[in-house]
């Protein structure tokens with residue numbers, strides 16, 4: 001095959017949301033290049049997921065299903081993806097950008113002598129060449145890359161493409177065997193993400209995020225309580241992640257998660273360019289900050305200048321009242 005291959009990822013309850021965003025990027029690229037598009041997924045007990053991916057995208061899907069892939073280990077994912085690429089011989093391969101693909105995709109690219117651009121926010125075709133765009137210099141500038149190898153790979157940052165609309169046109173799924181995969185890594189223990197009860201940050205329609213302006217770790221309860229009252233996902237700035245108030249998986253921004261909720265409520269967040277890079281796709285931004293000059297107000301449609309401790313509880317009460325009518 002000469003074509004575009006995209007890899008999907010699994011999440012605890014099905015497909016990782018970014019999988020269908022990458023499918024959109026792959027479909028657009030394949031159509032601009034006049035090439036076919038095929039999907040792939042790696043894991044264990046994932047034949048149903050492969051079928052789901054095929055039903056959603058209408059693409060043929062290759063899957064590697066092996067008990068040795070039950071727990072994530074980079075070496076084994078490299079071996080599995082290598083087997084899929086060998087089975088197809090694509091000229092372009094796309095992956096969702098996740099903490100796992102950040103680890104194993106560069107190793108796969110090295111092994112296959114492929115050119116790779118990570119964390120792309122758009123892929124276009126100009127005069128027959130693929131041009132990948134990504135933020136650089138902490139999000140202050142955008143760089144364009146044109147690759148010069150027969151095999152080109154890209155990881156696609158979350159939130160940059162809309163998920164591919166469901167095709168309802170199932171194609172075939174095909175199993176690829178995992179070859180012998182030596183690994184120097186043994187998983188001793190898996191520690192689940194400690195903050196995981198509310199809506200997931202990436203898929204929540206409403207997200208409330210706190211920054212240093214929340215004041216103390218104890219005050220963070222205000223954010224959690226507001227999230228429960230509003231049915232919102234919880235996020236935060238890098239500053240509060242560094243203080244250990246929330247886990248790194250909840251960091252919103254350039255080096256954290258990029259999200260596209262309907263409503264993003266930024267509480268005590270200054271609106272640094274690195275933070276705003278994570279919410280450029282949010283439909284409506286609401287900001288609470290005691291500094292009227294804070295940069296977050298430039299990105300906000302609604303803003304309240306005031307102390308978090310006074311404004312947030314009143315805001316939540318009012319939201320509850322409005323919702324009860």
Ligand SMILES: Cc1cc2nc3c(=O)[nH]c(=O)nc-3n(C[C@H](O)[C@H](O)[C@H](O)COP(=O)(O)OP(=O)(O)OC[C@H]3O[C@@H](n4cnc5c(N)ncnc54)[C@H](O)[C@@H]3O)c2cc1C
Pocket residue numbers: 138210211212213214215236237238239240251252253254255256257267268269270271272273274275278288289290291294306307308309
């Ligand atoms: C390469 C790089 C990558 C980065 N990636 C990220 C990223 O992914 N995500 C991210 O968030 N940051 C990132 N940063 C850090 C970023 O530049 C900022 O330092 C960070 O976002 C600031 O966090 P903050 O808004 O919580 O804190 P601050 O900038 O300190 O802002 C706190 C805000 O709270 C307000 N405030 C204070 N007290 C109150 C009160 N009582 N009531 C109401 N408001 C109050 C203040 O007016 C201020 O605006 C990155 C930096 C670099 C260099």
